Amino acid sequence: MDESSVMRARDVARKAGVSASAVSRAFTPGASIAPETRRRIIEAAEEIGYKPDLIARSLTSGRSNIVGIGVGNLENPFFADSLNQLSAAFATAGLRVLLFPATARGASEAQVHEVLQYRLDALVLLSTNLSSSLANQCRNAQIPVIMYNRTTADPGRVSSVTGNNRGGARAIAAHLVAAGHQRPCFMAGHDDASTSAAREEGFTGFFRDRGLPAPMREAGHFTREGAAAATRRLLTLPEPPDAIFCANDHMALAAIDVARAEFGLDVGRDISIAGFDDVPMASWPSFALTTYAQPTAEMVEETLAIARALGEGVTEPVHKVIEGRLVLRGSTRRLPGGAKHD
Structure with missing residues (x-):
């Protein structure tokens, strides 16, 4: 963090009546700080126009708090809904989301190169396969990959969350x-x-x-x-x-x-x-x-949990299979004996 940013953070601390470390915690997703203290710090920062140097912080901590999401076919309402819920869940957890387009077959070489320009904490692939190029480059860049509603032939290196x-x-x-x-x-x-x-x-x-x-x-x-x-x-x-x-x-x-x-x-x-x-x-x-x-909500919750664990140093891939349920409606024939549909 440069000197001017440090000075302005101290100004915020003085105005809010807190320590400089409290200011740092207030702008660190997931850090422990009392809600009232965070509120005073945010108000003080807004009054003097202070914004944290996120790039410098990522260089210091080794984490960017940015999660990439590779998006394939959003024509399918299931994936559109999953993307909405994933984005909201990550935002609530203090993680920023970077979206990039991909086909169902995977990302192109140009897309892979672009994604890897960012210091991602994790990459979630939604409705897209994991190409060998993306897998190798993410591995070399030490960016963990989570497959959402997909699995891969290399489960020993990539995490996944799927339904049953x-x-x-x-x-x-x-x-x-x-x-x-x-x-x-x-x-x-x-x-x-x-x-x-x-x-x-x-x-x-x-x-x-x-x-x-x-x-x-x-x-x-x-x-x-x-x-x-x-x-x-x-x-x-x-x-x-x-x-x-x-x-x-x-x-x-x-x-x-x-x-x-x-x-x-x-x-x-x-x-x-x-x-x-x-x-x-x-x-x-x-x-x-x-x-x-x-169960989209549960799948999203597990994806967030895995992303957090990977960001905190967990190295072994995690694989979650979430149970769903059969929903019987009128598009199929009624069962013998009068069993009813929902």
Whole structure:
């Protein structure tokens, strides 16, 4: 911290009637200081126009209190909601957020270079894969990486927070089988997305374990357009599926629209359609989507906890799987015996 900044901090301390160390704690996220003392210091700083030298402080402490978030496909409401909650949680914890765009396949070389110009305490990847280039450069720069709703082939070096993808998909499969479906289909996302692979494994594994025929398969590529096209291909088959489990709600909502508007099907009677995530639109009466709800608030809380731990010197990667719940609504057939949907 330069001399003028030190002098101005002392001015704040005198005006607020506190020590210089109290001024430092007041501007340090997570530091212990009484709320009333912090309030007096902030008021004194505002009166004399003092602002802490964050760059100098980061050089001294080795921490910037900045967390990068790599953002991929925000067309999916689940990720848009997760980003909102992550940003709010980090801000409440006194951490600043740096957003940078990335594709579902990962960040480009130019984006990697730009991100690494900042002294990040951690990098959270939201709806994007971890490219080998980004992994290597983050490792060399000693920037810990947290995968949100994704996993990586290198779990020994990268932390992750996910929902119970396999368990949730098995719950969907059990529901469809119990409802008497004979021709189920799984609609995949991207082939290289860990979420899609885990959900497919859980879904198809349920049938395999019970000696039932393997489900049909199509790919919607996690997009509305891709899911709509996949649904059209399925419903024009000589023997179309009588149930479709989409790897996320975003695709399932598109499948419902196509089944109703283009094929005149009564979703929930003529065909069952289920998703995964429980985005806000899933509960709308016009969709009433059966889905496996991911607990976004808990996933965000765990991501923040891992980021804090990594910033405090924890070196071993942390992997959290958060349990969700099956939500039954009108887009799937009622169970025998009168079991009701939400």
